[in-house]
Amino acid sequence: MTELSITTLHTSDADFERRFMDLITWNAGDMADIERRVAQIIADVRQHGDRAVIDYTQRFDRITLTPEGMAFSEAELEDALATVPHDVYQALELAAQRIYQFHSWQLPQMGIQEFMDASGTLLGQRVQAVKKAGLYVPGGLASYPSSVLMNAIPAKVAGVETLIMVVPTPDNQVNPAILAAARLAGVDKIFRIGGAQAVAAMAYGTQQVPAVDMIVGPGNIYVATAKRQVYGQVGIDMIAGPSEILVIADNQNDPKWIAADLLSQAEHDRDAQSILVTDDATFAEQVRLAIAEQLSHLSRSQIARQSIMERGGIIVVKDLDEGAKIASRVAPEHLELAVADPRTLMHKIDHAGAIFMGRHTPEPIGDYVAGPNHVLPTNGTARFSSPLGVHNFIKRSSLIGCTARSFASIGPAASALAGSEGLTAHKLSVDLRLAKE
Amino acid sequence: MTELSITTLHTSDADFERRFMDLITWNAGDMADIERRVAQIIADVRQHGDRAVIDYTQRFDRITLTPEGMAFSEAELEDALATVPHDVYQALELAAQRIYQFHSWQLPQMGIQEFMDASGTLLGQRVQAVKKAGLYVPGGLASYPSSVLMNAIPAKVAGVETLIMVVPTPDNQVNPAILAAARLAGVDKIFRIGGAQAVAAMAYGTQQVPAVDMIVGPGNIYVATAKRQVYGQVGIDMIAGPSEILVIADNQNDPKWIAADLLSQAEHDRDAQSILVTDDATFAEQVRLAIAEQLSHLSRSQIARQSIMERGGIIVVKDLDEGAKIASRVAPEHLELAVADPRTLMHKIDHAGAIFMGRHTPEPIGDYVAGPNHVLPTNGTARFSSPLGVHNFIKRSSLIGCTARSFASIGPAASALAGSEGLTAHKLSVDLRLAKE
Numbered sequence: 088m089t090e091l092s093i094t095t096l097h098t099s100d101a102d103f104e105r106r107f108m109d110l111i112t113w114n115a116g117d118m119a120d121i122e123r124r125v126a127q128i129i130a131d132v133r134q135h136g137d138r139a140v141i142d143y144t145q146r147f148d149r150i151t152l153t154p155e156g157m158a159f160s161e162a163e164l165e166d167a168l169a170t171v172p173h174d175v176y177q178a179l180e181l182a183a184q185r186i187y188q189f190h191s192w193q194l195p196q197m198g199i200q201e202f203m204d205a206s207g208t209l210l211g212q213r214v215q216a217v218k219k220a221g222l223y224v225p226g227g228l229a230s231y232p233s234s235v236l237m238n239a240i241p242a243k244v245a246g247v248e249t250l251i252m253v254v255p256t257p258d259n260q261v262n263p264a265i266l267a268a269a270r271l272a273g274v275d276k277i278f279r280i281g282g283a284q285a286v287a288a289m290a291y292g293t294q295q296v297p298a299v300d301m302i303v304g305p306g307n308i309y310v311a312t313a314k315r316q317v318y319g320q321v322g323i324d325m326i327a328g329p330s331e332i333l334v335i336a337d338n339q340n341d342p343k344w345i346a347a348d349l350l351s352q353a354e355h356d357r358d359a360q361s362i363l364v365t366d367d368a369t370f371a372e373q374v375r376l377a378i379a380e381q382l383s384h385l386s387r388s389q390i391a392r393q394s395i396m397e398r399g400g401i402i403v404v405k406d407l408d409e410g411a412k413i414a415s416r417v418a419p420e421h422l423e424l425a426v427a428d429p430r431t432l433m434h435k436i437d438h439a440g441a442i443f444m445g446r447h448t449p450e451p452i453g454d455y456v457a458g459p460n461h462v463l464p465t466n467g468t469a470r471f472s473s474p475l476g477v478h479n480f481i482k483r484s485s486l487i488g489c490t491a492r493s494f495a496s497i498g499p500a501a502s503a504l505a506g507s508e509g510l511t512a513h514k515l516s517v518d519l520r521l522a523k524e
Numbered sequence: 525m526t527e528l529s530i531t532t533l534h535t536s537d538a539d540f541e542r543r544f545m546d547l548i549t550w551n552a553g554d555m556a557d558i559e560r561r562v563a564q565i566i567a568d569v570r571q572h573g574d575r576a577v578i579d580y581t582q583r584f585d586r587i588t589l590t591p592e593g594m595a596f597s598e599a600e601l602e603d604a605l606a607t608v609p610h611d612v613y614q615a616l617e618l619a620a621q622r623i624y625q626f627h628s629w630q631l632p633q634m635g636i637q638e639f640m641d642a643s644g645t646l647l648g649q650r651v652q653a654v655k656k657a658g659l660y661v662p663g664g665l666a667s668y669p670s671s672v673l674m675n676a677i678p679a680k681v682a683g684v685e686t687l688i689m690v691v692p693t694p695d696n697q698v699n700p701a702i703l704a705a706a707r708l709a710g711v712d713k714i715f716r717i718g719g720a721q722a723v724a725a726m727a728y729g730t731q732q733v734p735a736v737d738m739i740v741g742p743g744n745i746y747v748a749t750a751k752r753q754v755y756g757q758v759g760i761d762m763i764a765g766p767s768e769i770l771v772i773a774d775n776q777n778d779p780k781w782i783a784a785d786l787l788s789q790a791e792h793d794r795d796a797q798s799i800l801v802t803d804d805a806t807f808a809e810q811v812r813l814a815i816a817e818q819l820s821h822l823s824r825s826q827i828a829r830q831s832i833m834e835r836g837g838i839i840v841v842k843d844l845d846e847g848a849k850i851a852s853r854v855a856p857e858h859l860e861l862a863v864a865d866p867r868t869l870m871h872k873i874d875h876a877g878a879i880f881m882g883r884h885t886p887e888p889i890g891d892y893v894a895g896p897n898h899v900l901p902t903n904g905t906a907r908f909s910s911p912l913g914v915h916n917f918i919k920r921s922s923l924i925g926c927t928a929r930s931f932a933s934i935g936p937a938a939s940a941l942a943g944s945e946g947l948t949a950h951k952l953s954v955d956l957r958l959a960k961e
Contacts, residue, residue: 172944174940175940175941175944177937177940178936178937178938178940178941178944179941181934181937182937182941185641185934188641189647192639192647193649195632202629204622204625204895208894208895209881210626210629210894210895210896212630212896212911213870213879217907217908218874218907231945232941232944232945233941233945264944300907300908301908319763319903319905321907321908322905322907322908322909326756341956343956344953344956344957347949347952347953347956348953350949350952350953351947351949351950351952351953353949354947354948354949354950355947381949381952384948384952385948385949385952386946386947386948387946387947387948387949391949429925433650433923437655438919438921439921440921440922441921441922441923441924442650442921442922442923442924443924443925444646444923444924444925445925445926445927447926447927447928447930447931447957448924448925448926448931449953449954449957450953451938451942451947451950451951451953451954452924452926452931452934452935452938452954453922453924454938454942454950455937455938455941455942456934456937456938456941457645457647457924457926457934458641458645458647458924459647459649459922459923459924460922463922466756468756468759469919469921470654470655470737470758470759470919471654471737471738471758471759471919472759472919473919473920473921474649474920474921474922476920478915478920482875482906482907482908482909482910483910483911483913483915484875484876484877484878484879484906484910484911485877485878485879485890485896485897485900485911486870486878486879486881486896487878487879487880487881487885487889487890487894487895487896488866488880488881488882488885489882489884489885489889489894490882490884491884493884494884494885494889497618497622497889497893497894498889499615500614500615500618500619500892500893501615501888501889501891501892501893503611503612503614503615504612504615504616504619504669504670504892504893505888505891505892507609507612507615507669507701508668508669508670509823509824510788510791510792510823510824510888511791511821511822511823511824512784512787512788512790512791512818512822512824512828513788513791513888513891514888515784515787515788515818515821515822516781516784516785516787516788516886516887516888517886517888517889519778519780519781519784520781520884520886
């Protein structure tokens with residue numbers, strides 16, 4: 088085993104500020120070439136529809152689809168489902184039920200809400216689900232049934248009428264647990280396509296793939312770039328960066344537990360970031376040794392090692408309050424508070440995607456079965472954005488209804504402002520109605 | 525007066541579908557050059573801070589700022605406020621009060637919300653305002669005090685701690701009503717800078733301009749492009765396209781009223797779109813004649829004429845139900861229902877930013893004093909997005925707290941799923957804690 092080095096900073100170091108900023112700054116690199124290639128794929132799909140999707144699928148996934156064969160048939164789904172191990176299916180059922188419960192609890196008041204104000208004007212809003220949504224699910228290594236549940240269930244809870252899914256099946260391989268999760272979550276139709284071509288098909292529609300209003304779900308850089316490019320034509324959830332965890336831990340934790348928690352982010356992606364913040368340098372060293380030991384047993388040990396050595400970090404703080412300040416500056420996707428009094432510490436945290444409270448709440452419990460969403464704002468965006476939820480599938484329309492009388496009461500101010508802004512048609516529209524009163 | 529031609533379609537026409545799609549499709553054109561120039565400005569501001577902002581302000585706005593002079597002083601604000609006409613100030617006060625009232629009504633439950641589920645796991649969410657927000661306000665022709673109120677008040681109602689504003693002052697000119705509106709809305713500090721350089725300064729911070737978490741407000745194509753480019757570093761409201769109105773009107777309306785309503789969008793911008801949907805071709809012709817008559821009296825008559833002739837439209841439908849279907853396909857920013865029973869018709873509309881109910885509710889009342897926001901989703905995005913509101917300034921964090929006991933109950937399913945996904949560190953993190961029980 089090679090020596091495992093992890094960037095280690097002490098807040099008392101003279102160069103802490105600069106090294107801290109280096110640690111937490113993520114640069115995605117130059118994307119111009121990918122942008123161009125994705126733009127070309129989208130243009131092709133807009134122009135040629137299914138034909139283009141089928142051609143790209145042949146090229147990238149090495150399978151030949153007919154238009155009718157783009158979607159899984161009922162029989163194919165039944166066959167696949169029969170191969171899912173019983174314990175996995177049961178775990179998916181529990182997860183689906185808990186995710187459904189949490190997101191139902193989260194659902195805001197829907198429908199028409201209104202009030203009449205003092206002028207007699209009716210004001211309000213109509214809150215509705217988007218009608219059609221599309222879910223992207225990666226194929227290959229990152230093809231996770233848990234992710235299907237986390238993206239699909241909030242859409243269904245919000246009331247999305249039509250929920251379709253795309254998943255690439257390179258060389259005709261697909262994880263049957265993905266299909267089982269889609270079935271459990273209530274997905275209406277599943278297409279075996281992926282990449283930018285699948286995003287384009289859902290955004291603009293083809294003969295076989297219906298155009299949707301909203302696209303969600305993770306994907307590689309081509310998928311993320313395609314989502315960004317079709318944003319505006321459709322809504323999207325977010326552009327996710329590499330996954331991150333920040334653990335604030337005192338020295339009363341088992342170092343092995345904390346090591347495993349940090350590695351659970353690191354094994355996702357060599358660009359993932361795992362940061363330990365602790366008030367005890369000796370404990371920090373124990374965690375480092377535990378990471379080194381555990382690394383050798385992991386199935387994705389090489390990815391995890393690279394992530395830990397290149398992007399991981401240990402920050403030794405003078406006390407937990409300083410730890411909370413550091414965590415707030417990072418605004419991490421996942422934040423574990425492995426301390427005696429997590430609630431008091433939580434109140435000192437400004438920003439985090441999800442907060443895992445106490446020593447018995449490791450981050451992976453949130454990935455699978457806790458109930459809240461595992462799609463979370465990355466790369467500091469928790470400062471202004473939120474976990475995926477029912478809100479992403481809901482839109483509001485404002486409602487305004489004046490009577491002749493209420494218009495007479497508030498119209499003159501509108502006329503004055505329109506006049507002052509030099510918008511004479513606005514003013515005319517108001518004045519014509521005021522003259523009539 | 526030249527003859528006023530307006531694209532007129534009948535849903536019964538054989539080529540209706542193609543011409544309708546031509547009418548409602550908006551193409552912003554090639555942006556590659558603007559993208560490059562904006563990227564350069566942002567890079568300069570990130571590297572050189574105030575120095576770069578001051579240089580660009582000199583070049584674009586022809587004024588020489590000192591770092592200390594970048595923000596308006598209290599004395600300058602007082603002087604400017606004294607020049608605002610009394611009736612305009614009073615109208616702004618009424619508008620501010622009504623906008624405040626509506627957005628307070630709209631505020632969802634804030635703070636920590638949680639419940640304990642059957643397993644004994646604590647689940648919940650923390651709902652908070654973003655800490656710092658920045659408001660962009662255009663200078664020159666499109667410098668509207670109403671827009672300051674509409675963008676700033678929802679931020680303050682949500683609880684944003686620090687709200688700054690930027691407004692360019694080309695040749696040292698500024699509309700004092702803008703400053704009055706900012707004062708009424710509770711803006712904390714106002715900088716006399718604009719363009720992509722101001723957006724970059726708010727996104728990344730300079731010596732004088734604080735970095736914010738969220739940037740909102742309208743702007744020209746450079747501002748919109750800069751907002752898109754800094755998205756991710758900060759949150760943004762939306763990328764607005766040209767303004768649009770769709771009016772569904774029966775023949776019981778005064779054609780002059782409807783003509784003025786259509787022109788009130790057209791006068792914003794030659795790319796703005798005004799569409800009349802009516803079940804009476806004779807009434808449509810009366811509206812066309814009224815538009816032609818009114819056009820000659822408008823202060824922005826040339827812009828309005830160009831908008832009406834190039835992007836305006838009249839669609840004659842067989843009945844109002846068909847009109848509702850057409851409106852839903854457009855998903856307009858502003859939708860007027862100038863009919864006898866607007867409520868019944870409203871229920872048949874799938875998508876619209878704001879719905880103006882009945883003959884006495886012209887769109888301009890919503891621009892100024894009704895209370896709901898006038899920043900609305902354009903270009904069909906009402907299918908999946910919402911008016912600006914307190915929600916834009918609010919973020920959620922998920923909360924998860926297991927006890928040793930509740931973890932023992934739901935942990936095994938997480939372990940099974942982690943195992944099936946091949947994520948052995950995830951599994952280890954769960955299994956180590958289960959072994960301890």
